[in-house]
Amino acid sequence: MKKSLYFLFISVLFWTSCDPASYQSEVILPRIISDGMVLQRGEILKIWGKGTPGAKIRVSLAGVVGSNTVGEDSTWVVELPELQAGGPHLLEVNQQKVEDVYIGDVWLAGGQSNMEWELKSGVIGTEEEFAKGGFEDIRFFKVPHSYSALPQEDVSDGQWKKATPEHMPNFSAVAWFFASKNRAEENVPVGIIESNWGGTPAEGWTEAAVLASLTGSYMEEAKEIVENPDLFEAENQANEKRRVLRDVMVKGPDSVVAQKTSALDFDESSWSIINLPRANPLEHIAWVRKSFNLSEIADAKLTLSTIDQQAYIYLNGQLLHYKDWGVPMPVLDIPSDRLRKGKNVLTIRAINTWNNRPVIGSEDEMYLEVGSRQIDLQGTWAYSNSDAEELLPKVEWLNWKPGMMFNAMIYPLINYPLKGVIWYQGESNAGRYEEYQELFSAMITNWRNRWEKSDLPFLFVQLANFMERKNLQPDSDWAFLREAQRQTLNLPKTGMAVTIDIGEAEDIHPRNKKDVGERLWLLARKVAFKKEGLAEGPVIQSDFTLTDSTAVLNFSSVGKGLQLSTGDKVLGFIVGDDNGDFEAVSAEIISESQVKLALPMGKEIKEIRYAWADNPEVNLVNELGLPAVPFRKVLVEQE
Incomplete structure (x- = not known):
């Protein structure tokens, strides 16, 4: 506190005694230092940018002042002392002004698609959130997707958005529910920096030089990137040119092409004949047409429950619906005046920019209901991916390569103080699980080192x-x-945050993001804010009691005691013997913190596992309903 007061005194003295005319030079600020920003309370703040070498820089914010001189490399950094939560403030850098600045808690929301998943994309509970009208002191900054073999000075674009009804639908759902809790319980403004990208592996978010020293499958490529970054950057640039062309092609069909290709009298004789949904997945920009006849017309409903990812759907030459990425395909209501007696034609233009393999329809979920009649749309369709529009250029996921997203989406942010990081990722590394602990731990340490904060909550x-x-x-x-x-x-x-109880068997993107965000917040209260209380589900302890017929396991984080979310027996335990054979075993709660397993007779048990499957059935929770943490306990060391 004394240090901060001394800093403030010297800063004010410096401000009043120096000639303001000497601070006239122009400056360039990074995009994240912009109107509406939220800065971290209680941390030394860094304001940085570029300018003319040798020019003087003065920064003022909320009554404090700092200064520096632009270096020979045209860069400068000014540090300001810790500030309390509040706002709005005006940030002045020489003659440049940044308005509507708040001081509060700032979190980086990273990972892949489950963190990126937006509130508008079918998330449970969003209508209630939208009805609240938002909170203008919660702000989001979304870092655009970008990648590079070289560390970048700034993110490619982006601006701070207030949590208003206009902007909220595009926010990360997990981060929104987390930020709402932070604001409510700490009574401070909250800033979320979204730096995430669907489908990405952890090595893309980790500095290549760090990966080059590890032992994973990415090591050799990481070394090559470190040794020849310009070569990889040239490949990136060429790939980006193809992506830009691809994105222009898939954005929407030319109106003339669409009208012609979806028309009743369009000649499809040169197209292939395929069977849907059996022919899935298709390729490139897939156009398909299906004719059906009606003797009577009435209001109708169209069911095409599966379309991956985007599609334009036409009926008799007119656009009926646009299905966007991440948005569930609804049952479409068709007024009778859109249909006609005799021949009708349904035309679909489908695109999948993820893997260039669009999907249209699924078994028993392709039909049209007209009055009391149901018309099956499964079976033969006319198909073309090169007649109406050209084949798409090949675009590779080069951003997955070691360090590529770190350089473009993380490195430009490392001067920006954070309260911590919230992270949702791992799906894209599951096929290489044996290297994930080393990789993920290295990534966390890498980020902490770059932020120069060894205890940055993660x-x-x-x-x-x-x-x-x-x-x-x-x-x-x-x-x-x-x-x-x-x-x-x-x-x-x-x-x-354990989410073994709120996933969905048929969707890698569970729509329950509220529990995810709020479970992360429980952890934040404990790890980042050092508050007491349950923050996680039951955690297996190292001590246990083993007999020939039973095993008694001890758990912490039980609160008032272990409970079952369903049923009267504990589900989800399996045991393995010295031959590597596993079987499920029955279990029961025998005290507030203990579970007893009934072991198979005549076998030497080597392992006990809990919730060990892609989609296990589990029911062990604590008083808050938080699920027990999945685990693997080896009882006998392998030779």
């Missing part, structure tokens, strides 16, 4: 349950990845 989401439910699945990649995530908790100031 809170992450463990993979949710997903895919077909199987009674026994000891070889599950997703279970092993979850275990690697759990082991990453060995790093200090980390926390893991």
Whole structure:
């Protein structure tokens, strides 16, 4: 406190005694230092940018002042003392003004699509959130997707957006629910920096020089990138040119092309004949047409429950619906005047920019209901991906390569003080689970080093349950990845939100993001704000009691005691013997913090696992309903 007061005194003295005319030079600020920004309370603040070498820089904010001189490399940094929460303030850098600045808590929301998933994309509970009207002291800055083999000075674009009804639908749902809790409980403004990208692996978010010293499958390529960044950057630039062309092509069909291709009398004789949905997936910009006849017309409903990712749907030459990425395909109401007696034609233009393989329809979910009649749309369709429009150029996911997203989407932010990081990722690394603990731990440490804050809170989401439910699945990649995530908790100031109970078997993007964000907030209260209270579900302890027929396990984080979310028996435990054979076992709660397992007779048990499958059935929780943390406990060391 004395240091801050001294800094303030010297700063004010300096301000009043120096000639303001000497601070006239122009400056360039990074995009994140812009109107509406939120800065971290209680931290030394860095304001930085570019200017003319040798020019003087003066910065003022909320009554404090700092100064510096532009270096020979045209860069400058000015530090300001810690400030309390509040606003709005005016930030002045020489003659440049940044308005509507707040001081509060700032979090970086990183990862892949489950963090990127927006409120507008079918998230449970969003209508209630929208009805509240938003909070103007919650602001989001979305870093655009970008990648580079070289560290970038600034992000490619972006601006701070207030949480208003206009902007909220485009916010990360997980980050929104988290930020809402932060604002409500701490009573401070909240800033969220979204730096995330669907489908991305952790190595793309980690500095290549760090990866080059590790042992994973990415090591050799990381070394090549470190040694020849210009070569990789040239490849990136060429790939981006193809992407820009691709994006122009898929954005929307030319109106003349669309009208012609969807018309009733369009000649489709040169097109291929395919069977949908059996022919899925298709390729490039897929145009398909299906004719059907009506003897009577009436109001109708069209069901095409599966379209991946985007589609324009036409009926008799007129646009009926546009289905966007991430938005569920609704049942479409068709007024009778859009139909006609005799021949009708349904035309679909489908695109999938993720893998260039669009999907149209699924079994038993392709039909048209006209009055009391149901017309099956499965079967033969006319198909072309090169007649109406050209084939798409090949665009590769070069951003997945070591360090590429770190350089363009993380490195430009490292001067910006944070309260911490919230992270949801791992799906794209599940096939290489054996290297994830080392990789993820290295990434966290890398970020902490770059922010020069060894105790930067890092809170992450463990993979949710997903895919077909199987009674026994000891070889599950997703279970092993979850275990690697759990082991990453060995790093200090980390926390893991367990979501093994709120996933969806058929969708890798569960729509329950509210519980995810709020579970991350419980961890933030404990890790970042040092508050007491339950922050996680039951956690297995190292001590246990083993007999020939039973195992008694001890748990912490139980609150008032272990509970079951459903049923009267604990579900989800399996045991393995010295031959590597596993079987499910029954279990029961025997005290506030203990569970007893009934072990198979005549076997030497080597392992106990809990919630060990892609999509396990589990029900062990604590008093807050938080699920027990999945685990693997080895009882007998392997030779």
